[in-house]
Amino acid sequence: MFIKKVLLLSALITVSTPIFATQVFPFTLENCGIKQTFTAAPDRVVTLGQHETELLLALGLEKKIAATSVWFGALPDALKAQGKDLLKLADNSPSFEAVVAQKPDLVLAQYHWHVGPQGEVGTREQFASLGIKTWISPADCVGKSVTDSSNADGARSTPFSMEEIKREVSELATIFAVPQQGEKLNHALTQRIALAQKRAATPNRTPLKVVFWFSSTRLNGDPWVAGNYGAPGWISNTLGLKNIIDSHDEWPAVTWEHIAQAQPDIIVIADMARRLYPADDVAVKEAFLRSDPVTKNIPAVKNGHLIVVPAMSLNPSLRNVDAVEAISEQLATIQAKHE
Structure with a gap:
């Protein structure tokens, strides 16, 4: 009830654990140490990481995906139909120019090294200078130093938990204004x-x-x-x-x-x-x-x-x-x- 009251009383909110019955824009969300304000659900997204691609597909957001990259293998059977027409920029890391050419309003990264301070694709600041928001999977930040350039092969200060993935599901479902899909996926x-x-x-x-x-x-x-x-x-x-x-x-x-x-x-x-x-x-x-x-x-x-x-x-x-x-x-x- 408290969350609903806050939504009704404020036009601009900061989201910490977003599972909303309804969606109100604008709101501000912190991701891996950076706050960003969303005034509407993104329309064009480039994914840097197969997990981010599969998460959007699982939320029924395939039409929002302008292009993908960084693949380990094929999509799981349950998502193959939704993902059969996805544009793949590269199996590994694409260039900054290739990503920007897709005119995304949001870039989702599975790993910090793709858009972190030493971003292999580009830094968050570079994307922000062009008006492009960025997102890093919380699982690559929680319990890890956000300045760690080793990313997925680095050390963690706290053990990984599936709650980090569920949190990401809820947050992305909030960003894309599909909270019910997020709740359904987490329940499953x-x-x-x-x-x-x-x-x-x-x-x-x-x-x-x-x-x-x-x-x-x-x-x-x-x-x-x-x-x-x-x-x-x-x-x-x-x-x-x-x-x-x-x-x-x-x-x-x-x-x-x-x-x-x-x-x-x-x-x-x-x-x-x-x-x-x-x-x-x-x-x-x-x-x-x-x-x-x-x-x-x-x-x-x-x-x-x-x-x-x-x-x-x-x-x-x-x-x-x-x-x-x-x-x-x-x-x-x-x-x-x-x-």
């Missing part, structure tokens, strides 16, 4: 997480140990595996697993000797379309694990407990719920074999 995410937890529940059993392998610069070099403060840490906690990598870094490089010594029961492997490194390929990852003298005797490898999920689902995004569902299904199968 909550229900899906609860069902996955129920599926994976194992009362009175020692938690299975897990490691999440994203990629590696060299196949036989130190792999990038998930620390316990990023999205995989939330996935592990949600499903009652124990992540063997105790690090605040989201994707630290760790030796296979250290991983083997920890004896993980499960290895979750990231699947992606890109091919910057040999270990981007799932088949290459699996072949290495089964043939390398250090890795082939790891319990997860010996028992065939290798779970493949999309790379997008291991970075903060809506897809984290997809990963929780996929892993919970595999866990149910694994646990059934041991009963």
Whole structure:
């Protein structure tokens, strides 16, 4: 009731946790340390990051997307129809000029490095000088320094939580004046997480140990595996697993000797379309694990407990719920074999 009263009494409001029954413009919203005033819902948006693209599609806002960029793989089946005609500026980072040429009134970035102080595409100040608003996913700011140029591979001071994604859903639903869609999406995410937890529940059993392998610069070099403060840490906690990598870094490089010594029961492997490194390929990852003298005797490898999920689902995004569902299904199968 308090929020509704504020909306009626003030023409200009500052939004902190926006889930409104009705939408009133103008309002001011703080995002990653910068306040911006919205006088109307944006009409043309360029997305820098697949998560932002998928979030807009999930809110039914495909007609607002002028162009997209920074892709890890294909859209999930549930969003393919809405996203089939999207204009893709680049698979990775587009140029500042390419983005501006689309005449957007808003640029949404999944990662701080795209529009932060050392913006790979451009800085927020550069876009603002042209009258273009910018947005960074709160998941890349909350619990992280906004001046950190390492972004998704940097350290977090507080663990990631799915509440950060739900907050973004609510805030973008407010910006685009579709609060009901935001509430519906968040409700669906909550229900899906609860069902996955129920599926994976194992009362009175020692938690299975897990490691999440994203990629590696060299196949036989130190792999990038998930620390316990990023999205995989939330996935592990949600499903009652124990992540063997105790690090605040989201994707630290760790030796296979250290991983083997920890004896993980499960290895979750990231699947992606890109091919910057040999270990981007799932088949290459699996072949290495089964043939390398250090890795082939790891319990997860010996028992065939290798779970493949999309790379997008291991970075903060809506897809984290997809990963929780996929892993919970595999866990149910694994646990059934041991009963």
